[in-house]
Amino acid sequence: MRSIFLHLHPLKISEQALRFDRTFGLGGMAALLIVLQIITGILLRFYYISSPAEAYNSIVFLKEQVLFGQFVRNIHYWSGVFLLLIAFLHFLRVFFTGAYRNARLVNWLFGLFILLLIVFANFTGYLLPWDQLAYWAITVSTNIIGYLPVFGESLRQALIGGRELNAGTLQNFFTFHTAVLPFLLIALVLYHFWRVRKVGGIMLPEPAEKPEMIPVMPNLVFKEFIVALVLLALVFLFAALFNAPLLDKANPAYSMNPTKAPWYFAGVQELLMHFHPFFAAFIIPLGVIVFLAWIPFLNFKDTPNGHWFISALGKQSSKATAIFSGVVTVAGILFNATIVNFEILLPGIPAMISNGIIPLSMLLLFMAGYYRFYLKRFSLSAAELVQVVFVFIMVAFIVLTITGIFFRGKDMELTLPWLM
């Protein structure tokens, strides 16, 4: 066991790499959480029954009759939440330290793919309790797929095995969640680690003189151990204090008000309030993913160098953009929700144009204007400009997600969290 663990490490690493603010240990934390998910997931499988008639009851039984049943379920729930958050932070860290170019290109792409798989793993797990929360959240989310052109409806029906959620859906999701995704994730994560080693460890700035190499045991391993313990303590604390949600048993005749998508899709759900589904759920997310995958192929003259935010100027422009994007997104949401609704304003035109092409092109024009302004005003390098666009998109995404989770109440109207 010990030798397997040590095998993932080199014998010696640069002293530089040990500084905590290089990585914050996020990648390692994510890996630990995946292990925790697998252990608790296996434990849950001993009690869970994957049929609409039994699924909900088996969870209630687990909660009420099984020693530590509730606790194991809570750990599984919270480590799932933490995993998604930490994987996302890890992705931000890798971007902002510029660890995605040249030899790391492949790992950037694999990392993106792993992030999507983690989202999918969370999503498929969301349905399994078969309570009102799960049933309607998955109904709404899978219906979005139906808006994809040409193959959308058949893909939706293949995924859920029918026109509406049924026993086949549960079986599909259960198989993805407990067989397909765990295997894929384990394989890909190991490969992800191996590639980091292959390119010589984590991204570091070009040192002035040859850095001192020190043995990983105990220097790095000891640190990792502490981070792992703190993380575990945090997850257990959450599991002890906050129960994983479980509402009434799913009732296909009665929708909840409001019916919300799972929290990590709250950003897309918020977009759906402003754009035609084809744009909100397909064009815009796909555009963002393509942009992220495309970043390392851009031909910068200057390569990001392992410094956070590239340079002092890069840091400044990122900060300014973050504030700007936040303000603009909030303003856009309020503007569209209260003052101008294109679909009602232009009733004669198909919703695809009035609520899709028009607002989207307005948004893109706005972003292009901002980009031009930065290009002219400050002499940012290509890498710093890409960073500005990245920050703009990420902050907008985060603001949308927070709005969707905390500021949408009854009838999906905008409200304040304490009025919900």
Added chain:
Amino acid sequence: MQKKPPRHLPEESGQVPANGITRRDFFGMVWKALGILAALETAGMITTYFFSGKSKKLQTPKQLLEAGPVDSFGMNSVNAFMGGRFYLARQLDGGFIAISLRCTHLGCSISWEESKKRFICPCHSSAFDISGEVLNPPAARALDYYPVIIENGIVKVDISTLKERKTFRKDQLTYVQ
């Protein structure tokens, strides 16, 4: 560990043919091609395996649900049949339509609001009139419906055939002959 002695490889000692491809290269390519073919076949098999059974699995044989005698439904009234997943709506002019519960926006279950004489969806507040026509977006299509058959004064609904429509048209209604 000791190094293994190199295997005896005849073609290496022989001459390289004029086109530059040795026998070993050739077999290497054949193996690669076979490997790719096998991978594609497997992928194709898994895809068809996954998709072919899924959408057909739940197609039910023709199934008629008896709603009741014609006279028991007043004009301009709506009755819920939760078991059949529809609302039986009788229009002002006496025409019947069986409206599916499923909202055409993102699939939540609509409910009938008697005071306002309209269907509303709790999820994103779409609204529909008594014929299923959209009154309020985000839903963009009128509600789906099931064909209604009237035999010997009894209203029956064919719950095995769900019909989609863009807007409401008169010919979607069924009248007593």
